Amino acid sequence: MGKQVTEMLKGVLEGIVLAILSGRPAYGYEITAWLRDQGFSDIAEGTIYALLVRIERRGLVDVEKVPSEKGPPRKVYSLNAQGREYLEEFWRTWSFLTERLEQLHEGGK
Numbered sequence: 001m002g003k004q005v006t007e008m009l010k011g012v013l014e015g016i017v018l019a020i021l022s023g024r025p026a027y028g029y030e031i032t033a034w035l036r037d038q039g040f041s042d043i044a045e046g047t048i049y050a051l052l053v054r055i056e057r058r059g060l061v062d063v064e065k066v067p068s069e070k071g072p073p074r075k076v077y078s079l080n081a082q083g084r085e086y087l088e089e090f091w092r093t094w095s096f097l098t099e100r101l102e103q104l105h106e107g108g109k
Contacts, residue, residue, distance in 0.1 A: 009040065009043075012094070013043075013047070013051060014051060014055065014090075015087065015091075015094065016035070017031060017048065017055070018055065018060065018061075018079060018086065019090075020034060021061060021077055021083070022079050022083075022087055025064070025076045025077060025078035027066075027074040027075060027076050027077065028045065028075070028077075029045065031052075032044075032045045032048045035048070055077075055083070056077070059080070059082050059083075060079070060082055060083035060086050061077045061080060062078050062079075062080045063076070064076045064078070
């Protein structure tokens with residue numbers, strides 16, 4: 001990814017991760033792997049883990065420790081009611097921004 005994409009992604013990555021978790025519970029590596037499969041190849045696992053810690057502290061997700069075949073238990077994250085509200089606000093903001101950007105792209109029509 002180019003620098004511009006990386007910078008833009010920083011601003012929306014939290015919403016992307018919450019959107020992933022709205023579909024199903026997941027652990028950090030699963031989220032990172034899915035993002036990489038979607039073409040976000042430059043995303044570091046550490047970035048996702050740091051984001052997961054932040055959204056956990058803010059009360060947007062529930063966490064369950066699930067035994068792992070290898071090593072310590074995995075922390076599986078699922079979106080809770082507060083996280084769903086936050087995600088809805090994210091999508092409203094996203095719609096507002098994309099509409100305005102499209103207007104600018106079309107020459108301010």
